[in-house]
Amino acid sequence: MRQMTRQEQNEIFSQWLEAHRGIFFKIIKAYAxxxxxxxxxxxxxxxxxxxxxxxxxxxxxxxxxxxxxxxxTALKWSSKERKHSxxxxxxxxxxxxxxxxxxxxxxxxxxxxxxxxxLDKIDRSVCLLLLDGFSYKEMANMVGISExxxxxxxNRIKKHLTQQSEKLKNGV
Numbered sequence: 001m002r003q004m005t006r007q008e009q010n011e012i013f014s015q016w017l018e019a020h021r022g023i024f025f026k027i028i029k030a031y032a033x034x035x036x037x038x039x040x041x042x043x044x045x046x047x048x049x050x051x052x053x054x055x056x057x058x059x060x061x062x063x064x065x066x067x068x069x070x071x072x073t074a075l076k077w078s079s080k081e082r083k084h085s086x087x088x089x090x091x092x093x094x095x096x097x098x099x100x101x102x103x104x105x106x107x108x109x110x111x112x113x114x115x116x117x118x119l120d121k122i123d124r125s126v127c128l129l130l131l132d133g134f135s136y137k138e139m140a141n142m143v144g145i146s147e148x149x150x151x152x153x154x155n156r157i158k159k160h161l162t163q164q165s166e167k168l169k170n171g172v
Contacts, residue, residue, distance in 0.1 A: 004054060013050045020066050026132075027067075030116045030124050031074040041077050048073045067132075068142045071125050078121050115164055119157065126153045 017024070024045060032041040048069050056065055116124050122143060129139045140147045 009050070009053045012053045013046075016049065016053075016062060016066060017046070020063055023063065023066050023070055023132075026128055027070045027074050029113050030128055031078050031121070033117060037081065041074060044077050045070045045073045064134075064138065064142070067129070067134075071128075071142060075121050075125070111168070115161055119160070123153055123157055126150060127157050130154055130157075 024042065027045065028038050028041050032038040049066055052065070052069050056062070116127060119127065122145070125143050126139055129142060134142070136147045136150045139150045143150070145153070
């Protein structure tokens with residue numbers, strides 16, 4: 001088997017980044033809450049995905065591969081950041097390298113990211129995967145829990161989001 005050149009690796013990474021930029025964006029928004037942290041996490045995820053190009057065998061879809069790498073990187077990064085930060089981080093929704101270039105942010109989407117930030121890191125991962133249409137089996141494999149536990153977590157997440165939505169409707 002022939003060795004991949006650095007140029008080929010860079011080209012594949014660029015194609016993946018362009019095609020799957022939404023995955024990067026969603027995971028970064030769900031795990032990093034200010035512009036500095038978003039840029040830091042983007043760099044971490046990008047580096048891990050770039051490194052992974054060499055190990056990609058095509059056994060899964062590229063999107064699944066990237067999701068797994070990005071989620072694992074975000075989870076590790078989040079744990080590391082929590083150890084280094086004694087103060088709670090505020091939500092800052094500034095312009096970002098991965099922004100969707102919207103003129104006016106969608107309030108519902110901002111609300112959803114605020115709610116995601118309140119979930120623990122596993123529930124955040126499950127919620128993102130659910131929103132992107134992954135099966136329970138795929139979610140279980142990516143997150144490292146059983147399929148039945150994925151179902152339990154999803155029910156809890158739905159209940160939490162419904163309660164928060166009701167509070168919002170009632171002006172609480």
